[in-house]
Ligand SMILES: [Zn+2]
């Protein structure tokens with residue numbers, strides 16, 4: 697596959713690949729990492745069996761919810777699993 701074909705394959709695919717594990721993601725069970733802007737698997741709906749490739753946290757100062765992908769969580773010494 698040459699570069700042009702790869703771009704077409706990427707743009708015509710409706711499912712985006714997770715920046716952590718590389719598997720396709722099903723919207724809306726995705727989140728954007730605050731640190732690397734990568735999109736990854738995340739859900740807070742416990743009825744849905746979707747793997748989590750990152751975590752969400754509440755900022756102590758702004759009380760805003762933010763998301764961290766598993767890669768950035770690991771590099772920042774945080775656990776990969778949302779609590
Ligand atoms: Zn993933």
Ligand SMILES: [Zn+2]
Pocket residue numbers: 729730731732733734764765766767768769
């Ligand atoms: Zn990240």
